[in-house]
Amino acid sequence: MQLIIEQFPIVIRSLNIGFLQTLKLFFVTLIGAFPLGLVIAFGSMSHFRPLRYFSRFLVWIIRGTPLMIQLLIFYYFPGLVLHTPIWGSGESGRFLAASISFILNYACYFSEIYRGGIQSIPVGQTEAGLVLGMTKSQIFFRVKLLQMIKRIVPPMSNEIITLVKDTSLSRIIALQEIIWAGQSFLKGSQGISGAIWPLFFTAVYYLIWNGLLTTLLGCLEKRLDYFK
Amino acid sequence: MAILEVQHIQKTFEKTQVLKDISFSMEKGQTVSIIGSSGSGKTTLLRCLNFLERPDSGMIRVNGETLFDSSVPAAGKEREIRRKRLHFGLVFQSFNLFPQYTALQNVMLAGQLLAKEMPDYKIHKKEKLLAIEQQAKDLLGQMGLSDRMDNYPHQLSGGQCQRVAIARALALTPDILCFDEPTSALDPELTGEVLHVIRELASKETTMIIVTHEMAFARDVADHVIFMDDGTILEQGSPKDVIEHPKEERTRQFLSRFHQETH
Numbered sequence: 001m002q003l004i005i006e007q008f009p010i011v012i013r014s015l016n017i018g019f020l021q022t023l024k025l026f027f028v029t030l031i032g033a034f035p036l037g038l039v040i041a042f043g044s045m046s047h048f049r050p051l052r053y054f055s056r057f058l059v060w061i062i063r064g065t066p067l068m069i070q071l072l073i074f075y076y077f078p079g080l081v082l083h084t085p086i087w088g089s090g091e092s093g094r095f096l097a098a099s100i101s102f103i104l105n106y107a108c109y110f111s112e113i114y115r116g117g118i119q120s121i122p123v124g125q126t127e128a129g130l131v132l133g134m135t136k137s138q139i140f141f142r143v144k145l146l147q148m149i150k151r152i153v154p155p156m157s158n159e160i161i162t163l164v165k166d167t168s169l170s171r172i173i174a175l176q177e178i179i180w181a182g183q184s185f186l187k188g189s190q191g192i193s194g195a196i197w198p199l200f201f202t203a204v205y206y207l208i209w210n211g212l213l214t215t216l217l218g219c220l221e222k223r224l225d226y227f228k
Numbered sequence: 229m230a231i232l233e234v235q236h237i238q239k240t241f242e243k244t245q246v247l248k249d250i251s252f253s254m255e256k257g258q259t260v261s262i263i264g265s266s267g268s269g270k271t272t273l274l275r276c277l278n279f280l281e282r283p284d285s286g287m288i289r290v291n292g293e294t295l296f297d298s299s300v301p302a303a304g305k306e307r308e309i310r311r312k313r314l315h316f317g318l319v320f321q322s323f324n325l326f327p328q329y330t331a332l333q334n335v336m337l338a339g340q341l342l343a344k345e346m347p348d349y350k351i352h353k354k355e356k357l358l359a360i361e362q363q364a365k366d367l368l369g370q371m372g373l374s375d376r377m378d379n380y381p382h383q384l385s386g387g388q389c390q391r392v393a394i395a396r397a398l399a400l401t402p403d404i405l406c407f408d409e410p411t412s413a414l415d416p417e418l419t420g421e422v423l424h425v426i427r428e429l430a431s432k433e434t435t436m437i438i439v440t441h442e443m444a445f446a447r448d449v450a451d452h453v454i455f456m457d458d459g460t461i462l463e464q465g466s467p468k469d470v471i472e473h474p475k476e477e478r479t480r481q482f483l484s485r486f487h488q489e490t491h
Contacts, residue, residue: 124320129338132338138341143326226380227327228327228381228382
């Protein structure tokens, strides 16, 4: 116990730095995957067959394989197989590869949630807009979008919370996120070695962050409760 | 001159011919009721008039302006269709109010969006928006909903929702207001209040086409009744002729239940 108290400040400093990288990956993924998911959703609903087939094929591949394998392929394939290391070396290269893998992966999941949200809105809403002389984009933005958001907030919350924990998969390409930071004290770092507790302690970070997100998303859900 | 002329409209879905050569016309200020069993093509006809379906052949003319003519290659630009649509209003069976807007906002929305497209919108923005709001309030007042303007659709009864939907359609001052079974989703009590406002509109000479299963209402309110069967107009004329003294056996058969109940 005495030992842990001595180690605590050193470990926390490292975990904080790691968690910052975790958060960076989390936000970059959301910022990229929200719009890209919408594009893929429209693609998979398109009347233009090649586009529809391509979008659905992409979603099938990405959802059908583990994110961990996608990370490995994205990171190593260009350099080791094609001999053109596009990611650059070091932490920034790993972060770039991880970001792209996560954005693509989450965009595919989001696209299916968007698609469900859009398709669950009764066709009568579109027809009411049409007979009132609205354009298709006015119908989407002024009539359907908010109804769609209301419907997708609960499944989106689920995905967002899963994403917080999924960021830990980037440990596989040695991105220096919080799991990597916790693990470093097992092998030895800053005079501490053989300590397993920092790795266990990372769970507290995930738990607190997800608690915050759950509250925030719950508030959003409540704010949209004014209509049915 | 007839306000609406419909000539030889045909429409086929997959392999089923839903409309087989429909022709009729109506005068300004008239109320036309379309009756007939489910699946006879009544709703499809209304949807063709509102450009929600495109007829395979035929012609639709409003105030002498040809809005649709299948022999002319489709000028099917969205902009054009939107403009033509505004000759008609449509009240749906299931109301289709926008749930995230209040009753008042539902009535104002389309008008506000159309006003934005006017070239002088920026200069007269305030006056225009005020005029739209005043008109919407007046319409809701006419519908007996002055105290419900700030309610959301889910806070209103079915009858109140349908009255908001009627106000919403009237806000764009269509030449012809169409009703697609406006009371079929309502219980008898709520049906009464909706029929009441349609009666008032008829007394103010609003030009209307009403698809309905309410025979007594059709008989009382309509100037002209059309009986549709299997995609054709089997019989049409004054309510007295068609509903009280139908010539065709099929019409008699369709109306037999109604006559049993009233006699």
